[in-house]
Amino acid sequence: MSELLVGMVITPLISAFLLSLTAVSHRVPHTVMMRIRNTFSVLALTALVIQLLLLAPRVLSGEVVTYTLGGWTPFMGIALRLDALSFMVAAVSVVVSFLGMVYSFSYMEHIRGLGKYDAFYFLMVAGIMGVLLTRDIFNMYVFFEILSISVYILITTGEKKENYRASLKYLILGSVSSAFFLFAVGITYAITGSLNMDHIAQVMPAIMEEDPFPVYIIFSLILGSMGVKSGLVPLHFWLPDAHSMAPSPVSALLSGIVLKISIYGLLRLSFLFGDSFLASDSVLMIVGVVTVVVGSVLALVQKDLKRMLAYSSISQVGLIMTGLGIGTDLAVQGALFHVVNHALMKSGLFLCAGVIIHQSRSREISRISGVSPGMALCFVILSLGIVGVPPLNGFSSKLVILYGAVEAHYTSVAGVIVLASVLSCGYYFRVVQSVLTPRKWKRTYNPPVPWTMSFPVYFLTAVCVFLGVFPLLGLSVAELAILVGGG
Amino acid sequence: MVILGIVAVLVAGAVMAGIVKGRKRRYLSLVCAVLSLAGVLTYADTGTVPEVYRIALWMNPVELSLRVDTLSVAFSLVVSLLFTLAFLYSGYMDIGRFYSLLLLDLAVVLLAIFSESVLFFYAFLEMSTIITYFLIIHRGTPPSLNAGFKYVLMNVGGAVLILLAIVVKGPPHAPILFVTGCLVKMGSIPFHVWVADAHPQAPTPVSAVLSGAMVKLGVYAVIRFAPVFSLDNSALVPFALLSMMGGVILALVQKDIKKILAYHTVSQVGIILLGIGLESELGYTGAILHMINHGVFKGLLFLSVGCVIFATGERNVQELGGLLSQMPLVGTACLVGCLSISGVFPFNGFVSKTLLFHAVPSGWMKGVLFLTCAGTVASFTKLFRHTFLGDVKRSSQPVPGFMKIPLVVLSGLCLGLGVFQGLGGYNVWTGSAVIECLLMIGTGLAIYGVAWKMKILFRIPEIELTVDKFYSQAGRSVRKIGIALDVLCARDINYYVAFMVVTILSFLFWTTL
Incomplete structure (x- = not known):
């Protein structure tokens, strides 16, 4: 075997x-x-x-x-x-x-x-x-x-x-x-x-x-x-x-x-x-917090959709690193769950962005138009997941990281994570807003989206919702990973 | 368990409303809403002993617990009634998304009301925030998108503060965070900016539920979960007084009729908050009663004003006039709403306002409350006079019947609740209360007269813009920092490599320390 x-x-x-x-x-x-x-x-x-x-x-x-x-x-x-x-x-x-x-x-x-x-x-x-x-x-x-x-x-x-x-x-x-x-x-x-x-x-x-x-x-x-x-x-x-x-x-x-x-x-x-070398001196946690903040602020000013998503990835990686840097079991568990969640959400978002760019023929956030309703819904759900809105998977892992941070007496770190959620709400809703704006120059012709492109997005969205509604599925694997992964 | 059935019906209805086409959608969602109202009504005989249901969720570390007690039942009744009437009213909107979202919103708000744990309350609150965002921007015009953006940013900001409070749990931080989050949610000054933008931009049925249900969720959270965070309620008093006075003053100078109502929401929420802040039995009762009454009459006001906007296509008070002869029913309903919110005998506003008036200790606090009530009278004199009396300035189209039914129901409730509450239990129908009421009306009319003579009624003051400016300035500075960082990052590749080496050396330095 x-x-x-x-x-x-x-x-x-x-x-x-x-x-x-x-x-x-x-x-x-x-x-x-x-x-x-x-x-x-x-x-x-x-x-x-x-x-x-x-x-x-x-x-x-x-x-x-x-x-x-x-x-x-x-x-x-x-x-x-x-x-x-x-x-x-x-x-x-x-x-x-x-x-x-x-x-x-x-x-x-x-x-x-x-x-x-x-x-x-x-x-x-x-x-x-x-x-x-x-x-x-x-x-x-x-x-x-x-x-x-x-x-x-x-x-x-x-x-x-x-x-x-x-x-x-x-x-x-x-x-x-x-x-x-x-x-x-x-x-x-x-x-x-x-x-x-x-x-x-x-x-x-x-x-x-x-x-x-x-x-x-x-x-x-x-x-x-x-x-x-x-x-x-x-x-x-x-x-x-x-x-x-x-x-x-x-x-x-x-x-x-x-x-x-x-x-x-x-x-x-x-x-x-x-075992706890990562957490022993809080290098990783501080670098992680800086990453979270800088990544979010930079994502806020991007005009290009995919570039914005890339900066959002930086900020989310910062969140994971913060969780690992805090180093308590709870925080690491949340961070590992967030690894899974972010992998699913962000790849879904990038695939969705591909479809959106294909449909609106522009990468600029302010020029998005003609997105089909299904794709718009997926984009909204996935970005809400990154913002950390319940009942999506991003919320559960963020919550566990927050609990971990507070448990380890890093209340200010928890505050920064929460602040970054608000910022991420800012940059994702800018896109959502643009997707929902009716355009005057909107073409009557929408380029068709083949099922091979739409299916992966729908699948990833469904998995994100599923993991969010039943968070223990992911959390228990993450717990097991800490238990047997070390050493 | 009825509540779970209601939620199931509503969610199924939301899915169905997305599938079926045309008018069926409206009937379908109306049926679902009526079913939910009937479901909540089955709890109406709940005694003083709260019932708690615990539901284990599959693959979830926490169990959902629902608490059915007088407070949650009363509030959920108002909410589901408002939603039902909103469905009836919104016959002129024919987009499936709207009905689905509104049904989902009702489900989520009901769950939030019945949640026993703060965590689940937060979760449902956040969901309702997001759903409401999509309802506010339903028209998709640039102003509504901007209003929605402000709404979602501020409300998610408020919600995460509540989340942080839940995670931190203990004093000293948790109570402050929780209260701040709730204040944002209820749109109290200085967090009122979103209220003034979101209410006017939302479709009328949504404004009605926004004011009657969403804003109240913040107040409800304070009433419900204050013991969990061992909250010192008297800390709310300054915010309450500020909102009361500020809301009325801002409302007095607005031109947009929906904006006038929105600022009155700010001021009325301040009055409710004052009742909670007093920490007396009477204040609490008055606050809860006013929360319910305000849902009813503010819903009535928004819906009747919505009829005016529907009929004339005009929202500027100065451009309206003489509509009473053209739509007597709407005018009467609006008058009932105006009298009720002004606290005039014998409508429901009178009862709760008198209770609160008695609860407030004498002194300047009572004076502020009196002035607020008088200002409300002045402001609604303005609204009613310039909309329904005077010369006819605009031609109007007829208002369909389904939009009028909710007005009749809510007007009846204003009167009925007033009589019912006044006669049963709360002994407020006394001579002195009526005299106070008359005094208040007199002062209010005097304020109106003076303001009219001084021509300050339609001048939007700088102060509103300053508070608003503060928020946009904060946003702009974050943006500036971002652009500066962005410029800083765009460099030559040699610079990056050098930076890498320096960073690794600093890691080394840090770890060896």
């Missing part, structure tokens, strides 16, 4: 390779090729879903599934591990990438003809699964690079000047941050003599006692590099460009999943330094 762990990384990897073959010049008619490609992508992602479902009962009962590659001892070889924490993130990632792929069938139709898009999409999924499953920090670095490189390329698929500029910016900053990460891996190997997380965690207390300075260096480097990748505020400069310039399904994946993978990485690696 635990062989499935390998399968979960290998499946997207092989799919990426096979799909890249379709880019080789051939004589198959375009439509046939398209169908082959679509069928294959759906099959590959279904395989991934099935593997996750097969492992679900074991993981959700609190068990930790591990597998050692090639039978080497974990000390020498590479170990894979799936526990509730990685399962939770993996499940959301697979669902969102599935929906993103379905959405791309029509959205990226002309570009997918080249085969590049599909190949790198699956490579990105492989990177995501790899980061989530590996127990080896160098391996984690490698998968992070696979993930980042495919993202750099996916951003350029719009093939406009701005796409390349945004991608280059991300490429340079992302590579520098990866270099920092590699540096941290190197130092860790030098002082502990191992790359396996379990071994590192074992020897770390002794090292901390002897000379904590190298550990502090490692921690700062990891925090810095993961901070860049997840868009913490003084390090967020690449994020609005990359997220707004990428094609909508890729933006959804970037904001919804890739940011969360970096948060997962930070959380996973912080366990190496002991």
